[in-house]
Amino acid sequence: MLEILRRIVQEVDSAPSFQAALDVLVASVREATGTEVCSVYLLDERSNRLVLMANEGFNPESIGVVSMTFDEGLVGLCASREEPINLQDAATHPRYRYFPETGEERYNAFLGVPIMNRRKVLGVLVVQQRENRRFDEGEVAFMVTLSAQLSGVVAHAKVLGQLEVVRGSRTAQTQIYQGTTGATGVTLGRAVVLYPPADLDQVPDRSVDDVDAELALLQQALEAVREDVRALDERMADSLMPEERALFDVYLRMLDDNALGGEIAERIEAGNWAQGALREVIDEHMQNFALMDDPYLRERMSDVRDLGLRLLSQLQQQETEDTREFPENSILVGEDISTAMLLEAPLDRVSGVVAATGAANSHMAIVARALGIPTVVGVSDLPVTSLDDAEMIVDAYLGRVFVQPSRVLRKRYKDIIKEEQQLVAGLDAYKQRDAMTPDGRRVALHVNTGLMADVARAKDRGAEGVGLYRSEIPFMLRERFPGEEEQRQIYRQQLEAFAPRPVTMRTLDIGGDKDLPYFPIEEDNPALGWRGIRITLDHPEIFMVQVRAMLKAASGLNNLQILLPMVTTVSEVEDAVALIHRAVAELQEENEFEVTLPRIGVMIEVPATIIQIADLARHADFVSIGSNDLTQYLLAVDRNNARVAGLYSQYHPAVLRAVRYVVSEVHRAGKTVSICGEMAGDPGTAILLMAMGFDMLSMSASNLLKVRKTICHVPMERAEALLNRVLAFDKPETVRAEVEAELSELGLIDLIRPKSTAAAATAT
Known part of the structure; x- marks a missing residue:
């Protein structure tokens, strides 16, 4: 049976067109199952009807003509239930509907299996037979397995707007693709x-x-x-x-x-x-x-x-x-x-x-x-x-x-772009304003950088410092590890640009989805593998060169802070701090640069660090939450896997409660805490973060003015009330809806999405 499955999938993959692939599929399945009829129905997204797209055994004139809603017929029942329907006498079922175009009145046994991709019904695969019998467990399992293997093929070809499933309507038109x-x-x-x-x-x-x-x-x-x-x-x-x-x-x-x-x-x-x-x-x-x-x-x-x-x-x-x-x-x-x-x-x-x-x-x-x-x-x-x-x-x-x-769609989206430009122009008024709530609570806003291009935008928009400098980006743009002097010059530019304001430089954070072409890391599960501080502690020659370059670059400026990524144990912090102390001692002994020990912080990105937050806070000068990885690890969702992308949410109650716990524990230890993940740059979650009491939010330069405007319009008392409400919720969708309702009431929903986008999407 496995060989038959492999052969059918290969034949479908080899077909010159999608319609040909469907024709091959129904012929192969009918032969493999020994049945008399095999059909494929696909969902037409525009009419929300299941349309007969290919068939072996029925009247060929019925292809593209026969269609039904999810409430009609046995095919509709299979799609609505999202499970196999196995009947020995189909005509006696209350949902049976006869379509005279097909000539199916001769067939009694019916087995329908939904074709699904990412929880979405794409269609139904059906086999039928004259003999009045129920298909056995092996036959059902074969059809389910085949449907699962073919769902990706169908999803790839049956794109919203790309494939008009009604026969004869294959004229060129707007093609619509959905992503994240x-x-x-x-x-x-x-x-x-x-x-x-x-x-x-x-x-x-x-x-x-x-x-x-x-x-x-x-x-x-x-x-x-x-x-x-x-x-x-x-x-x-x-x-x-x-x-x-x-x-x-x-x-x-x-x-x-x-x-x-x-x-x-x-x-x-x-x-x-x-x-x-x-x-x-x-x-x-x-x-x-x-x-x-x-x-x-x-x-x-x-x-x-x-x-x-x-x-x-x-x-x-x-x-x-x-x-x-x-x-x-x-x-x-x-x-x-x-x-x-x-x-x-x-x-x-x-x-x-x-x-x-x-x-x-x-x-x-x-x-x-x-x-x-x-x-x-x-x-x-x-x-x-x-x-x-x-x-x-x-x-x-x-x-x-x-x-x-289409021309109509282009016009609608050009209007949206104008609306965006007007919104950006309106944000200019917040460039020089303090991020202060109407009731007088100030929130420090820093920027995430990695390129010099970030610096000009950040300074123009009033960033108060750098909360996260991604030191891996200069490494990615080279064909080898940059030398100490190369790194010193790069870091000096960042430090000088913001002096005397603080610049927090994260040590080399590679691995996971951040590969260097000259230092490939092949792992079955890179998210749980060799990355961040694990790599640099294993390669102190890389770590020491980088730290020495950072310390030299800060000479005379004294605005450097060093941040350690992907920490999971106290011993990692101790080992890294010891190496930084050694680098300071070496440079002081060389006496070429005026060097002082910078503040050293740890990133909170994995659940283990939440449990040990009090211990880690004692060994660090400050704490910074990396909300992207923290969300990934708390929810066990690979943030690079599109199949589970829908489960990744910074509004998840577990994420919000964990983040609030870290803030309270770090403050209890008398240390400062910031957040440099994408949560900080979202106006919705930024309200919740400021209510939690973060000492600083760090975000992309493109989000600085949006977050500053949000803070200037939301009283702290109101933000705290919102936080208390959503922390009682048990679903991320409910939390997001409550936050967005609050933004709408405050007249700030445009900071998340222009009002015209939903209308434009209907212009197709």
Whole structure:
């Protein structure tokens, strides 16, 4: 049965189109189950009806014609219950409905299984049989397993607005994709697809004007790979038997103009660029090999893919940076966009980011928020390879992406952008104001930085210091670990820019979703692995260089504070503090820089530190909560996993109660406590945080004025009353609703989302 499942999934994956995939599916399932009818119904999002999209056994004229709501028929019952429906005599069931177009009156046995993805019904897979019988447990299990495996395929193709399920309505129109908000905002622009080197799957399609030039690039790449294969053959002459070396001859024949080379050239002549043509040809061969029953032939898949990657590498070497164009209002689109990929783009021309993977609090999304770039992540059904140069609207308030938007939609969103610009202009009045509540309580607002570009915006918006300097960002932008003097110069710029105000520098925090290209960390569970202080304590040579550079950079300024990330035990703090003391002693002995011991703080990011907060507070000068990771670990939700992104909420009662407990315990120990996660930059949670008594909130520069305006309009007494109400709630949705109702009553809801966004979304 497992082999049958594998074969059906491969056949569906190999189909040239989604409709063809559905046709293959129903034919294969009918054959595998020995039934007489197999049907697929898919949900049409616009009409909220289940439409017959493919069938083997019924009248083919019924496809695209027969449809029903969730309240109609046995298919509707299966979808509404979200569970299998297994009947031996379907016609006697009270929900049975006869559709004369199908000719299904002859069939008695009925088994329907919902097709679901992320708790959402996408459709129903049905088998039927004349024999009056109930399907056995094994048959039901087979259908459920198959449906679960195929749900991703259906979700990828059946995108809101992309696929009109009613037959005959496949005209070009606005395509709508749903993801998760990474950084709020709205933008209109053109897609620029980013893809990592030597990754065939993510190479986009791209039309070309000069076919001859692309063909020339292909020939250069083919010849370069041929030379590599010949050189490898010669090098292995003494190590391999003649029959083993015959594989190299096979490679050379595959690269011939009558084989892969010729097929790729045909795709180029049809209009695709060389890299996209290569991906098409290799994909087609991979699919053909996958369907073969012969194990030896299936193993040849790896040979084809190896040649494809070698050719791609050669083509990418020929593609210089000068050939990559970033138009005004570029929207970066990719399967997985890393922080480094974002920062390497010309940011003055980037207006939005859309990623098929990732989640709202991935490191890339956090940096995009800091830069004020509207970002939508976790768009799992995004057809990345076909979007290069497509016109797009990114609505990062609703987490939606519109491709080829209609004229009406463009006009609506242009109005929203004007509304945003007016809101920003209205916030200018708060640049020089203190963050003080109407009843006279002052709240210190600091900024999160990582780039020098953050500094100018932060100072312009009245930041009172740096609550979190992400020292890993300069490391990400290099091809090796930066030296001590390089780091000193970088840190000096940050410290000088804010002197005499405090600058809190977090020591190198890599691991998890923050990788360095020259220091890869491969782990099955990186969120619970080698990261933060664990890495730097294991590599004191890296830690000491960084600390020495920070101390030197602060010479004569004395506004440095050092923050230790991902702490889980008191011993880690003791070890790190000892190394910092040693660095101070070394530099004082060298007597080149005037060095003093800075204040040293610990980050509260894991549940263990909450339990030990009193112990940790005794060993630190200050405490800073990293709400992004703390939320992740408290809720056991990987913040980079789009499948569980909906469970991640800073409004969760457990998060709010834990944060309040930390504040009270740190103050009991006589130390100061700040929060530098994304909670601080959200006007809704900022109200709750100031009511908890935080000594300082630190946020992205893009959120400073919004939070300052919020504080200036909310009396502390009212904030404390709101906090007391929501702490009694047991659901994050209820907490958020209460906070947003409060913001609406205060006339501040526009600070979270423009009023026009909901109306614009209906313009599709």
